[in-house]
Amino acid sequence: MSTFLDNLYKNQSVLYKYFIYVISTVLIVFFFPKGGxxxxxxxxxxxxxxxxxxxxxxxxxxxTPEEIQKEKQEIKDHQILYYTYNQSVANEVYSDFENEIDVLFSDNSQKAYLLKVGKELLDELYLNGVIDDESVKLSSNVVNLIKNNIELKVNTNQLHTKADINGLINKVLNQKNLEEYKKQYQRLFFDVVKPNVFFDADWSKKVLEDEYSKLxxxxxxxxxxxxxxxxxxxxxxxxxxxxxxxxxxxxxxxWAANNYYFILFGYSILVALVLMMLLLFLKKYREDIYENNTKVTFIFFNILLMVFITTLVVKYDEAFVFVVPLCILPLILKTFFDARLGLFVHVLTILILGFVVPNSFEYIFLQIIAGIVTILTVSELYKRVNLFISVGQITLIYLVSYFAFHIIHEGNLENIQWFVFGLFLLNGMFMLFVLPLIYIYEKTFGLVSDVSLLELSDTNSKLLKELSNKAPGTFHHSLQVANLAEAAANEIGANAMLVRVGALYHDIGKMNNPTFFTENQITTVNPHDELTPLDSAKIILAHVIDGIEIARKNNIPDRIIDFIRCHHGTTLVYYFYKKQQQLEGVVNEQDFRYSGPIPFSRETAILMMADSIEAASKSLKNPTFLIIDEFVDKIIGSQMNANQFLNANITLKEIESIKKILKQKLTNIYHLRVEYPE
The missing domain is CATH 3.90.105 (Molybdopterin biosynthesis moea protein, domain 2)
Structure with missing residues (x-):
């Protein structure tokens, strides 16, 4: 049992990858729409x-959906709307009219006759009712009127509005020879007449749905x-x-009960093959990422996120499939890793989505082209204008490609769907949210992007300000190392921004005991004179551990802390080691050696070289071209002999290029000129 547990513990990293692989396969198949x-x-x-x-x-x-929609629109256009006749409102109007006419014509001998004429007018108005909305008479010729629970087809000309009152009064009173009462009747009818025919929205909708159901x-x-x-x-x-x-x-x-599990099994095999290709690619070509489970989880999470969003959109309405900003995937992976990995993962994700989306060939073609453009155009993401330019180029590629597909399918420019062009523009707008997404990923997965590196390189930041105040000499040394390391990184194609930031922070541990480091000693008093070589070595060695602690307290990313941890590798504090040897003869070498680790990347190796060269160059007296040339070769040669670059992915050719750049930079620093003969 103990052997099994030991093996389990030793292989936990591999087992975790298997777990992520299986879970991702299951989730992707689960996201797929249920259909063959x-x-x-x-x-x-x-x-x-x-x-x-x-x-x-x-x-x-x-x-087709277009044909069905067209038929529905025709039904709706020819629909006869329903209106309800309210008898109680009409009764109320008759009652109000009798009361008002009694008051208005109380002393008139013709009151009875005037009342009778008024009722005839009301009978005419309320025969089919008074409607509130005059636009009904303009928009339709016939309506369905429900009066006393009986459905009647009524011509809209037979419905009255308040605007019709004056004309009707003039017509009737002229026939009755009562022209002198026009103003009284008009005022009276305007006050008492109320609409009693109202649009019945619920019944009209129900009848329309019944008609739709017959389609x-x-x-x-x-x-x-x-x-x-x-x-x-x-x-x-x-x-x-x-x-x-x-x-x-x-x-x-x-997709029947008998075939359900067979289809799921087939989907699972294909998805598993795609994800297996990803793991094999990482293992063979990106071993550092493969060994880091956090990075593997990050890649799989982004694939799952894109598959989930796309399948969700397809289930809602497949017409919106192009609104999903799938190019965010290669953009993010390029930001945190490299372009080749970003494009490879993007293509694999599109292959998976080919099972989900309609017109899979068109979709795969468009997305692969857009992904390639993303990889080729997006660079230096920390410059905001670059993101806007790249998003514009990607959106243009979408538009042009879709336009070409439409011409192939239709053979002309008719029936072009401008709605899809709007989706591509919306897709581009969504891609602009990549910057806050990168920030979230940095905090969640502990990764570092160029945007964060740019922020960390600000010498006005709190930690670097504190370093410049407490240890100004160390701060100046860090700036010089940063310049040397950045130039060397640019020469061999390494991450210049990363190595510059690593150089700025590599010596922050010296803030705890600044005066014990020569660059910060402004007087002739050396505190090491009062200590034994062993105690002095302990203080010197401690600046690495102190730097790691300070960096963690200030939330500096682990990727930068790696530079603090290994910028001295496992080298000796040679001066105090020799001094102790002179005092005691036999000395434990480990007491004077940095704990490491040795550099494990090109960037950390560059920092070790630049740091040693810059620090040791302060001892040069009257340097010449030859002295600088031998000096650089000697320092880097001793590091190579001490096997400090065994774990760094750096070649001898690249080391020679770095030497060349460091020699040029030192020559510029010391302002060496060609000696002219007298």
Whole structure:
């Protein structure tokens, strides 16, 4: 049992990768829409590349969503709206009219006759009712009027509005020879007449839905064995609709209870193969990332996130599939790792999504082209203008590619869907949110991007300000090392920004005991004179551990702390080691040796060289070209002899290039000039 547990502990890193691999496969298959996959790929405007295809069973030809929408719109355009006649309002108007006319014509001998004429007017107004909305009479000729629970078809000219009152009063009073009462009647009717016919929205909607339910979603059938399309025949409008119908029917029938687990098994195998390719790529070409489980988790998480968002959009409405900013994936991976890995992961993710999206060939083509453009254009992301330019170029590629596909499918510019162009513009806007996403990833996974490195390189930051105040000599030394290391990194194609920031922070541990380091001693008093060589060595060695602690307290990323940890590797504090040897003879070498580790990357190796060269160059007296040349070769040669660069992925050719740059920089620092003969 103990042996099993020991093996489990030793292989926990590999087991974790297996776990991530299996979980990712299961989740991706779970995200997939529940349906089979039609075994033929076809696109409108392209020839049928398979053998003659005959109908495998009887099926109906489905109408396209556009056709169904058009039919629904026609039904809606010809719909007769429903209005309700309210009798209680009419009764109230009659009652108010009688009361008002009694008051208005109380002393008039013709009151009874005037009352009778007024009721005739009301009878005319409320025969079919008074409507509030005058636009009804302009928009429709006939409406359905529900009066006393009876449905009547009424011409809109038979409905009245308040605007009709004056004309009706003038007409009737002229016929009755009562022209002198026009103003009284107009004022009276304007006050008492109220609308009593109202639009019945609920009933109109119900009747419309009933009409929709009668729509047929198919048009004709295809019998079993009938030729659908011949080999080489171009997929045109009519057979394209038939092929889409059989594809839908085939996939729905395929996803039956008997086939459910077989289809899931097939999906699982294909997804597992894609993710296996990713792990093999990491193991063979990006071993440092493969060994880091945090980075592996980060890559798999981003793949899962993109698959989840895309499948979610497809399930909601597949027309919005191009709104998903899939190019964020290669952009982020390039920011944190490198361009080749970003493009490789992007392509694998698109292959997985090919099972999900409609028109998979078109989708895969567009996304791969956009991903390549992302990799080629996005650089120096910390410069905001670069992001905007790159997003603009990516969006343009989307638009141009989709435009080309539309021409291939349709053969002309008709029926172009401007809505899709809007989706691509929206996609570009979403890509601008990559900067806050990078910040979130940095805090969540402990990664470092160029944006953070730019912030850390600010010499006005709190920690570097404190270093310049407490240890000004060390601060100046760090700036000089940063300049040397950055130039060397640029020469061999290493990460110049990373090595510069590492150089700025590599000696922050000296803040605890600044006067024990010669660059900070401003007087002739040396505190080491009062200590034994062993105690002095302990203080010198401690600046690495102190630097790591200070960096962690100030939330400096681990990637920068690595520079603090290994900028001296496992070298000796040679001066005090020799001094102790002179005093005691036999000395424990480990008491005077840095604990390491030795540099493990090109960047950390560059820092070790630049740090040693800059520090030791202070001892040069009257340097010449030859002295500087021998000096650099000697320092770096001793580091190589001490096996300090065994773990760094750096070649002898690159080391020679670094030497060359360091010699040039030292020559410039000491302002050496060619000696002219007298």
């Amino acid at each position: 996959k039609f075994k033929y790929e076809f696109q409108k405007g392209k020839p049928w590349q398979y053998e003659n295809y005959y109908a495998p069973f009887d099926f109906s030809i489905k109408k 047929s979603y198919t048009r004709g059938t295809v019998d079993h064995g009938k030729l659908i399309i011949a080999k080489g025949e171009v997929v045109e409008s009519e057979n394209y609709k038939i092929l889409n119908s059989i594809k839908s029917e085939f996939e729905s029938e395929l």
